[in-house]
Amino acid sequence: MSIENEAIKTMVSLSDTIEEADDIIVEFTPHRTFADKLKYLSAEFPSVSIIGGYDGKDGNPEQTDYEAVLSAIINLKWR
Numbered sequence: 001m002s003i004e005n006e007a008i009k010t011m012v013s014l015s016d017t018i019e020e021a022d023d024i025i026v027e028f029t030p031h032r033t034f035a036d037k038l039k040y041l042s043a044e045f046p047s048v049s050i051i052g053g054y055d056g057k058d059g060n061p062e063q064t065d066y067e068a069v070l071s072a073i074i075n076l077k078w079r
Contacts, residue, residue, distance in 0.1 A: 004028075005044070008024065008025075008028045008029065008044075009044055009045070011024045011028075012024050012025065012070075012073060012074075013073055013074070013076065013077055014077060015074055016074070017074070018067050018070045018071055018074065021070045021073070021074060022037070022070065025037055025040065025041075033062070034060060034062035034063045034065075034066045035062045037066055038062055038065055038066040038069065041066070041069050041070065041073065042069070045069070045073055048069055048072045048073055048076070049069075050065050050068055050069060
């Protein structure tokens, strides 16, 4: 894993909000769609996963799952 990749992971982990973490991913990686960003997070943060996942009722399933994973990553710093 490159130092640049570790820096991106650290910045995402230390973000205060989902929006801030998303901005970092958009700025420093080539991933733009929710599906691509979710795959990126799954690869870089293998200890964080979705148990239930999107329920299929309203909204965008990739966005909902992506935001759930980002939230979990951000909240890990408080443990």
